[in-house]
Amino acid sequence: MSQTDQEQKCISCGIRIAGTNAASFACPECGHEIHRCATCRKQSNLYQCPDCGFTGP
Template structure:
């Protein structure tokens, strides 16, 4: 279970680096290692590449 301080923590888009707190961003597990990935709606719409910081998996 996550704490309230964790829920309020700022998250950044893994593709462009903007703060995505309070936006319609996506949160999902890396397909390879399960690390939590955050992406803004703009990067998802444009299919910008991302790289998992833990395992190096690259996806659109």
């Protein structure tokens, strides 16, 4: 999977987030860019950073 494809998907559920009310932020541990959809954020679904393994709500 290319870097562009990964950037367009929610890290928690995997849906494409282009054109949605998604959030993008840096991993608190390593700075890797994380993308999450509005549903996963609202439900506080867990995510795991693919670079360092940090897990957050």
